[in-house]
């Protein structure tokens with residue numbers, strides 16, 4: 583992995599993954615001991631992305647073996663990861679039920695331990711399918727009886743048996759080319775009247791920047807990404823569950839396929855300034871209400 587400094591000549595810096603513009607400015611440096619990264623912000627549409635351009639194969643190799651070891655010091659799901667995923671799965675399923683979504687066929691891209699697939703299948707009786715590039719996590723989910731494949735290339739559906747729910751939970755920020763993936767989901771995997779459920783860290787409350795996060799989203803840029811790739815956003819939740827009662831760490835959006843509203847991506851103003859103010863606010867809340875700012879890890883209840 584190379585590391586691009588702010589003074590790198592512009593022709594070696596990625597184009598904006600959202601609008602394709604070659605104009606970007608320095609946003610923040612991730613000071614990571616092994617994988618320091620520069621993040622840039624698009625001058626045209628305000629999308630925040632890593633300067634380093636991951637090759638698809640490089641990213642695939644990273645996720646198949648290294649990612650979990652780097653994040654959790656273990657390539658098998660730890661109790662902590664499983665407890666958080668179980669709690670998150672319950673909360674997401676409640677959001678679906680409260681929105682009147684009752685899926686028949688569920689595809690979870692980046693399904694990890696399979697917790698969300700199992701929770702949905704228990705609650706709605708739907709048929710679960712997962713995509714998980716990490717070898718040991720995929721195996722773990724398969725051992726739970728789930729059908730899980732390493733990439734969306736391995737899924738073949740015809741028009742009559744498309745998925746009526748496709749979820750990407752803490753996945754879009756990891757994609758090398760989120761526009762292409764989301765268009766492909768809509769054009770080849772999602773039923774015409776199906777639902778897309780997406781959750782990402784919120785640039786205005788979560789640290790957001792880490793080696794595996796190729797993009798970092800505000801509510802505005804996530805919505806622009808969904809609009810550009812042909813979805814209509816039906817509901818948005820800003821929340822901290824299951825990690826915080828008061829910090830809006832995550833953005834969850836429920837969307838449906840629709841015509842792209844506009845090919846022109848709308849910019850957002852003062853992104854870096856807002857991030858600084860919001861992270862300052864977070865430090866104040868952590869100081870004043872520490873037990874509500876960060877909840878203890880949930881117990882592993884299975």
Ligand SMILES: [Zn+2]
Pocket residue numbers: 598599600601602603624625626627628629
């Ligand atoms: Zn852009």
